[in-house]
Amino acid sequence: MSRLYPRLLSWHAKSLYADYRELGLPELTARHDTTHLSAVFVATGGDRVGAPELAELRAKVVALATEAGYPGEPDQSARSRFDLALARMLHGEMGLVPAEAASGDVWAFLSLVLLPDVAYWRYPGPPRDRVQASDITRHVFGRLWWRAHLVHDPSEQDPHSALTILGEAAFDQIYARRRALGGSPYLVKAILRVWGGLDRGGANEREVLRDFLKRLLRLAPFMCFEAMEDRHLDAELSRAAHESVQAVQAKKQQEHTLAAV
Amino acid sequence: MSRRALPFRTPGDEAVKAQQWVLVVDGEGFELPEALPDWDYQMSLHLRNEVHVDLDAVHASTGLTPDAKLSLVVVWTATGSGLRGTAQRVPLSGEGAHTVELDVELSGTQLGGLLTLDTQLVLAESRETGAIASPRRGGSVLWTHTRTLYLQGDAPQFPIAVVDFEATQLPTDSAWHVQLSEELNTATMGALLLLVNERKKPVVTAFQNAASPRPIDKVYLAAAYADIARTMIEHALADPDFNHDSEYAEDSLGATLQSLLENLFPHMSVQHLRQRREQSPNLFATEIQAAVSIFEEA
Numbered sequence: 001m002s003r004l005y006p007r008l009l010s011w012h013a014k015s016l017y018a019d020y021r022e023l024g025l026p027e028l029t030a031r032h033d034t035t036h037l038s039a040v041f042v043a044t045g046g047d048r049v050g051a052p053e054l055a056e057l058r059a060k061v062v063a064l065a066t067e068a069g070y071p072g073e074p075d076q077s078a079r080s081r082f083d084l085a086l087a088r089m090l091h092g093e094m095g096l097v098p099a100e101a102a103s104g105d106v107w108a109f110l111s112l113v114l115l116p117d118v119a120y121w122r123y124p125g126p127p128r129d130r131v132q133a134s135d136i137t138r139h140v141f142g143r144l145w146w147r148a149h150l151v152h153d154p155s156e157q158d159p160h161s162a163l164t165i166l167g168e169a170a171f172d173q174i175y176a177r178r179r180a181l182g183g184s185p186y187l188v189k190a191i192l193r194v195w196g197g198l199d200r201g202g203a204n205e206r207e208v209l210r211d212f213l214k215r216l217l218r219l220a221p222f223m224c225f226e227a228m229e230d231r232h233l234d235a236e237l238s239r240a241a242h243e244s245v246q247a248v249q250a251k252k253q254q255e256h257t258l259a260a261v
Numbered sequence: 262m263s264r265r266a267l268p269f270r271t272p273g274d275e276a277v278k279a280q281q282w283v284l285v286v287d288g289e290g291f292e293l294p295e296a297l298p299d300w301d302y303q304m305s306l307h308l309r310n311e312v313h314v315d316l317d318a319v320h321a322s323t324g325l326t327p328d329a330k331l332s333l334v335v336v337w338t339a340t341g342s343g344l345r346g347t348a349q350r351v352p353l354s355g356e357g358a359h360t361v362e363l364d365v366e367l368s369g370t371q372l373g374g375l376l377t378l379d380t381q382l383v384l385a386e387s388r389e390t391g392a393i394a395s396p397r398r399g400g401s402v403l404w405t406h407t408r409t410l411y412l413q414g415d416a417p418q419f420p421i422a423v424v425d426f427e428a429t430q431l432p433t434d435s436a437w438h439v440q441l442s443e444e445l446n447t448a449t450m451g452a453l454l455l456l457v458n459e460r461k462k463p464v465v466t467a468f469q470n471a472a473s474p475r476p477i478d479k480v481y482l483a484a485a486y487a488d489i490a491r492t493m494i495e496h497a498l499a500d501p502d503f504n505h506d507s508e509y510a511e512d513s514l515g516a517t518l519q520s521l522l523e524n525l526f527p528h529m530s531v532q533h534l535r536q537r538r539e540q541s542p543n544l545f546a547t548e549i550q551a552a553v554s555i556f557e558e559a
Contacts, residue, residue, distance in 0.1 A: 002302050002370055007422070007454070009440060011430060037429075040422035040456065097302050098342035099373030103420070104447070105454065134444050183338070184345040222267045223400040226347040227334040227383040232399045236387060 003095035004048045006039035007105030008113055013132045016112040020120065025071050028117040032058065036113045042100075049095075058114050060089055065118045079122065083144055083168060088160045090141060091148030098149065104133030107142035115141070137175050147171055150188040165192045170209055177213060180220045187225045187233075191216075194237040203248040211244040269323070269396040271403050276318035277382055279406040280311045296411035299471075302369045310335075310363040312380060312406075316356055319382070323403060324392030327356050331403070332385040335365055340449065341373020341412065348378075352385060372412055374449060380406040423465055426458040436461040437485055439492045445500060445507075445515030452514040455489065480556070487555045491546060493521055497531075498538055504531050525552035 008016075020028060034051040041048050068074050068082035100106060111119040111131040119131050119140045129135040136142040151162035166174075174191060175182045182188060191212075200208050216225075219240070225233055282293040285307040293308065312333055320326060335348040348365035363380065382404040384396045391397060426433050435458060442452035457465055467474065467481035474482055497503045497518040505523070509515030526534060538545045 009429070009454070009456075010442065040424045040454070042420040042422050042454075097370035098344055099302055099339070099370075102342055102373070104442075104452075134442070134447065183343050186346060219398070219400075222269075222402055223398060224334065224336060224379075224381050224383050224402050225400055226336050226345065227332055227350065227381060227402075228385060228400045229350070232386040236399045239387075 002047075002097040002100065004041050004100065005094070005096065005106045006036065006041060006049070006054075006109045006113075007103060008036060008039055008109040009105060010108070010132070012036065013105070013108040013112055014128075016116075017128055017132055020112070020116060023120075025117050025121055028120055032116055033113055034058070036109065039109055039113070040105075042103075054114055057094070060093070061086065061115055061118055064089060065121060070118065070121050074121075080168070082122070084163055086141070087144035087148040087163055090145045091152065091160065094145070096145065101142070101145055101149070102136065104136055104139070104142070107133040107136060107139045110141050111139065137172070143172075143175070146175065150175070150182065150185045151192060152185065153189060162189060162192045162196075165196045170205070173209055173213060177217065180217055181213065184226055190225070190230065190233045190237055194234055194241055198238075198241050198245070200245055201249060203245050203252070207248045207251075208241075208244050211247055212241050215240040215244060267402070268394075269401060270394050272319045272322045272382070276315050276322060277404045277406075278313045279380055282378065282408050283309045285309055293408070293410060295409075300369070300412040302373065304369045306365075306367040306369070306372070306376075308363075308365050308367070308378070310380065312361045312363065313358065314353060314361060314382065315358045316353065317358075319403065320356075324395030325384070325388075326391075327354070329388060329391075330354050330385040332383050333361050333363075334381050334383060335363055336379045336381060337367055337372075338377045338379070339372040339412075340375045342371055344371055346371065353382075374412060376410045376412055378408045378410070380408075420453065421455045421457060421468060423457045423459045423468075425460060426456075427460070429456070431456070431458075433458075433460070436464045437488070439489050441493065441496045442514055443500075445497075445503065445518065446509055446513045449514050449517045453517075483556045487550050487553045490521065490525065490553050491549045493518060494525070494534075494549060495538070497522060498535050525549070 020031075023031070034054040062070070064082060064085045067085070068078040074082065096106070108131070111133070116131075120126060122140050123130045126140070129138045130140050133139045133142055136146065148160055148163060151165075152159050153162065174188060181191070195209070195212075198208075216237070223236075225236075228236065283290040284293045285291075290309060297304075314333065316327070316331075319331070320329070325331075331353040333351045333353055336345065337348050338345040348367060349363055351361050351363070353359060353361070367376075381402050384399060384401040384403065387399040388395075388397050396403060426435060426438075431438050437458065438456045440454040440456060444452065457468055459465055463477070464481050464485070467478035467485075470478045471482060503515065503518065505519055507515060507519070509519065522529075522531065522534065534545075537548070
């Protein structure tokens with residue numbers, strides 16, 4: 001059974017975002033709530049989540065944040081650990097279906113009503129898309145749910161194990177190309193499999209990934225990645241990935257040669 | 262069947278032929294409609310189709326040989342979730358004519374918005390050698406048949422929430438409000454929300470009956486539809502960057518607004534509509550009533 005979460009309408013999200021601009025974490029904690037007068041639920045599609053369940057969700061998120069140093073300032077490593085743990089928890093326990101998770105208003109409720117303190121701790125002085133969810137691929141919580149969803153493999157002992165293969169910035173490169181590549185969990189998982197076993201021969205990871213994704217985008221109009229079985233898809237992706245490594249190495253070699261001249 | 266300019270030879274229309282998709286409900290098949298008005302996430306879709314593949318004709322036109330491994334696949338894409346996946350994959354190889362029975366079950370939790378079903382004949386794995394311009398890469402698409410289906414149709418084209426307007430900043434006595442994102446590149450399902458005031462019981466009832474409306478419901482729905490269309494058109498025209506040529510993602514609010522304008526005002530440029538709205542806003546509002554054929558069904 002899918003669960004329906006309250007949605008915070010955009011003008012209220014804007015208003016709360018403005019209100020929170022000058023507030024510190026203790027004040028944001030005091031402002032948190034499991035309900036909001038103007039929060040709405042869509043009419044059909046599942047069971048509504050009640051206040052006790054929202055309180056439970058909040059407690060779990062706060063516990064994960066505390067493990068990562070909340071309310072103290074986290075370092076990069078603590079932020080990464082928090083994101084990974086939170087991605088697993090949100091995707092594993094919220095009971096959201098993808099069509100519901102595609103709504104920015106659902107995520108705005110979480111970041112501005114239920115968990116404003118944790119949201120602003122993770123992104124101090126956040127730009128609006130981090131908390132208002134005008135772009136879910138950048139939302140403090142929404143991006144993590146989608147990251148977990150795209151790599152989720154129920155046949156694995158740890159269904160979210162692929163979360164650790166790519167760092168956040170690298171994963172964002174795939175997710176930003178959502179229409180062509182990132183909307184297909186089957187393809188995303190294959191990209192991660194191939195990437196995890198790729199020998200980059202010392203070539204810069206970011207440059208190789210960018211070139212690799214460009215090659216896939218060029219192939220997408222006349223290839224159907226989802227049509228192939230795992231091993232054949234992996235073989236095609238590996239071929240493209242190796243071409244990328246060679247291209248990046250050749251480019252670097254050319255730059256060295258030019259610099260020497 | 263749709264065609265694209267592909268960098269390899271593809272079979273002609275006579276080589277692969279698909280029948281119409283059938284929707285299976287309680288074991289009984291119905292012709293798949295254009296829209297399913299009362300669909301929600303809890304409703305999975307059971308669909309069947311039959312595709313006739315003449316492998317000899319495919320080989321003759323593509324340069325592939327009978328040892329080539331092909332697959333007939335059904336790939337779905339849903340704009341509501343932004344997801345894409347494989348519904349069925351049937352391996353094909355050898356010679357002669359084959360009739361492939363497709364039988365797919367799509368989980369409602371993955372879907373929403375406009376569902377596209379692409380039935381494709383593909384090269385299942387790569388080939389090192391072959392005739393000139395024959396497909397080589399695994400996954401090469403040789404033939405495609407596309408069918409779309411609107412999940413949630415008629416009135417509820419986008420999410421609806423019934424709410425007490427007293428608890429919002431909206432006027433308490435109003436009946437509905439369309440919330441539209443200013444970011445036209447946002448996915449439509451997340452960028453639109455129709456709020457219906459729970460204090461207006463007849464209107465709430467009309468929306469609840471949208472799948473099988475009574476005559477009185479039709480009147481309310483017709484009035485709401487005309488007003489919602491006007492609100493969306495005004496929203497589009499108020500954005501100076503909005504145009505028919507603006508590039509929006511397929512599932513975005515901008516693309517939905519472009520489609521709405523093209524349907525209601527075919528052959529009219531956005532610039533022309535903007536001028537009409539500025540020069541004579543009252544007449545323009547009335548023209549929208551005519552474009553949506555207000556009260557025609559009521």
